Amino acid sequence: MAKQFSETAHIDSVKNGIKKCFAELDTFTNEDIDAAVELITIKTLKKGEHLLREGEVSAKSYSIVSGCVRQYYLVNGEEKTTFFYTEGQSIFSPNSNTERIPVKYYLSCVEYTTLSVISLENQKEMYSRFPVLESMSRLSLQEELHNYQEMLATYITTSPEERYLNLLKFRPELLNRVPQYQLASYLGVTPESLSRIRKRILLK
Amino acid sequence: MAKQFSETAHIDSVKNGIKKCFAELDTFTNEDIDAAVELITIKTLKKGEHLLREGEVSAKSYSIVSGCVRQYYLVNGEEKTTFFYTEGQSIFSPNSNTERIPVKYYLSCVEYTTLSVISLENQKEMYSRFPVLESMSRLSLQEELHNYQEMLATYITTSPEERYLNLLKFRPELLNRVPQYQLASYLGVTPESLSRIRKRILLK
């Protein structure tokens, strides 16, 4: 990823990828697809750059094409990580979007990240033009709610060590992509404790 | 709540209460309201009775009129409480409803509880007849998602003691309604630890 990497070429190829996704639904004509993709923009962010900061109002929905975005809160000077978004996951702040309420968290890139972005206005337009997409999004809203219900339940019912083992099982890629101190705060422990947990597990 | 308590009278008064709620929206005629309320049933449950058990498929949505419902998981013999629903809150299992997937948790009444119930079919009918209600429900779905995002974040970023203090601040009624061992598992600790936490706080 040095001299010969062209951002514009990258973005074009991403847009083509999205068109292919639409094509697979095969309810759309080519013109439909072009029109829909017109409503989307592609955004790339370098490692460490922020997508959103505490106090800002979100007026967009994102979907991760490649890379990793971390959600964290700043609680008296400390970053408390609450989520990692990776390929295929979408990011939106339900009530900030609809009610113009500032968010309380940060969204920061763990690595070079490519996102598809759609503004609220364009989203409305897209839904009114392609109602299928709206029902799809309602379904994914429901699924997302269900996911969060389960995540909360899992968090309440497990110890840090179990959470680390769950991470190993269900999102092993994260371990190689994310610095340990961020994983630690995601698991609800200090980096020192995570280090000890890892040691304990190795000894078994 | 003894001899002179009449269940049917209670249910009638609850239905009237609901009609008044609809009336306040004032987009409905009286016939509309009657028709809508026809689609709803009222259910009462005694303390300790279950609304839903692990393995069952939920085909209904509930809203608490009065009382308190506890959600818990059974993890190798232990009840792990993950939520308390009280007056005004609604209970539904997004993906069990739409995908017919069995739920993994229990819903049990902490005290005598009155619920309004609507089946999925009736819900569809209600939405097609009164589209306002559908957009309202989509909004509340979003809000619910936002709530869960915040709850997860809060849970990750706080200690059991802080969570207890938060409960004191934001849901103090729960402390008098819910037995401590259930609160304890909701806070992610044993009853003994909650007892110690309470003592520690008193000493400050």
Add this chain to the structure above:
DNA sequence: TCTATACATTGACTTTGGGTAAGAAATTAT
């Protein structure tokens, strides 16, 4: 390539929570 910085591990010590068991207090049922 070397250096500065960030990140990870380890150790000593403190605090907090878990496990068990016993007894006190409060509820519930008879």
Add this chain to the structure above:
DNA sequence: ATAATTTCTTACCCAAAGTCAATGTATAGA
């Protein structure tokens, strides 16, 4: 009202996690 049961508290000891400080190890920048 009394007995039975459930719930809550306390005490003990142990394990796990927090804190602080020191030491390695990686990484990124100059």
